[in-house]
Amino acid sequence: MTETDLTFPRGFRAAALAAGIKPSGRTDLSCVASDAECAWAFAGTRSTTAAACVTRNREVYARGGPVRALVVNAGNANAATGAQGARDNAAIADALGSVLNVDAGAVLTASTGIIGHLLPMDRVLGGVEHLPDGLSREAAPFAAAIMTTDTRPKTAEATLSTGARIVGTAKGSGMIHPDMATMFAFAFSDAGVDQAALRAAFPGIVARTFNAVTVDGDTSTNDMAMVLANGRAGEVDLAEFLAALEGVMRDLARQIAADGEGATKLLTVRVTGARSEAEALAAARTCCVSPLLKSAVHGNDPNWGRVIMAVGRSGAAVNVEGMRVTVQGTPVFAGKPLPYDAARVSDSMNAPEVVFEVDLGAGDAAGEAWGCDLSAEYVSINADYTT
Structure with missing residues (x-):
């Protein structure tokens, strides 16, 4: 199945059109609606300048x-727009609720784009x-x-043993350093799951997926992630569902990192030996x-000292004598510098994905994060974003 063949799970339908929000004239207004009430979980940005939709x-x-629908506009974040922005956001929910004949309180909203402009x-x-x-x-x-x-x-999907499906979509390329979830990530499923159990598990899934993504260190005013499950495919095993949901979210997170503004390669850092x-x-x-x-990755420079530096300021406990670092599978540090062929490792970094593995030597826990290289194109994109 190609990306263009992907369909939403049973009971979900979507629509998109060009409303004239984006100067480009591209589609910028969309919705997803369920024909049944959905159990759902949500995470929104912790930014103190959060947008009206969050x-x-x-x-x-x-x-x-429960909820029944989501409406999204792109091209305008409706953030830092005061009381009028809040009224406008509510009016959009009211309008979609009216045309779908569902209560406005069952309609979620999402806006993305330039900050500080009224819709x-x-x-x-x-x-x-x-x-x-x-x-x-x-x-x-x-x-x-x-x-x-x-x-x-950015899309991803999973099918459970019962035939129930999860389909995820996301957007995000810049202003990516989530402090809860991600830019936008929406997952829809026809599985029947308990809402309380879903909400209890969702923060952990977010922490291991979207909160492990960074492009530029900036957290958006509009970041959010959510999952809606309408139960049309019947009850499922909760553990299987949560594992599949995390897999979909992880896939989307990696896609966001790989599509960072100006990015030419995905940066993956796998940490073990943590407390x-x-x-x-x-x-x-x-x-x-x-x-x-990020700059070293862009230039194929195996400067592993920058890994030592970053880990040291992260707040994580480190046993330096027991610490290990590898670059693209080549050991470069094991409590002390190791001899290696710098030219060969540099050649190995000229790849779509560059992987650093770091053993902190302090415990048994592990974690993984994703980012991208830093190119001159990133500066160009963001230097001209509004002008």
Whole structure:
């Protein structure tokens, strides 16, 4: 199956159109609707300048009720827009609820794009009115409509032993250093799962997937991740479902890292020998966000001292004498520098993915994080973002 053939699980339909929010004229308004109430879990950015969509979704989440739909606009973050932005966000939920004939309190919202601009509500509301006309089970139009600086759509799927499915979509390329989840990550499933159990497990899944991604060290005002399950395929084994969900989220996280603005390669850092999973993840993510290490990766430079530096400032406990570092499978440090063929290792770094493995020598826990190299193109993209 190709990406364009991907369909949503049973009971879910989506639509996308160009409402005129993006200057490019590309699709920028979309929705996903379920024909049944969904159990759901949500994580939103911890940024203290969170956008209206995050604030409202968090309020809906606290009420604990089921949801039926999600509406997303791209090209405008509706962040730092004050009380008017909050009213506009609520109006979008109300409008989609009206045309789908569902309660507005069962509609979630998401906005992404430039910060500090009010939404063109006449275009947005006009677009919402026509979204139901295009509802189908095709996933590709929705995956494309939520993009901003992404170079490609991001999708992943899994099928459980019962035949129930999980389909995930995500967007994100810059302003990526999630402090809860990711830019946007949405997973939809026809599995029947208990909402309380799903919500209990979701923070851990987020920590091991989206919170392990970094492109540039900047946390967005609009980051969110969610999973909706409508039960159309019947009850499933919870452990199997959660493992499959984590696999889908991990796949999406790696796709986001690989599509970082200006990126030419994926950076993977695997940490073992940590005192705790949290410390392993902290060490791995600190390596992935280091501009010095990211630059070395871009230049195929096996400068493993930058790994030592990053781990040392991560807050993770390290037994330096027992510490081990490998670059693309070549040992370069084992409590002291090791001899290695720098030219050969440099050649091995000229690859789509560069992997550093670090044993902290302090415990038995492990963690993995993903990032990308730092290129001149990243600076160019962000120097001209609004001008």
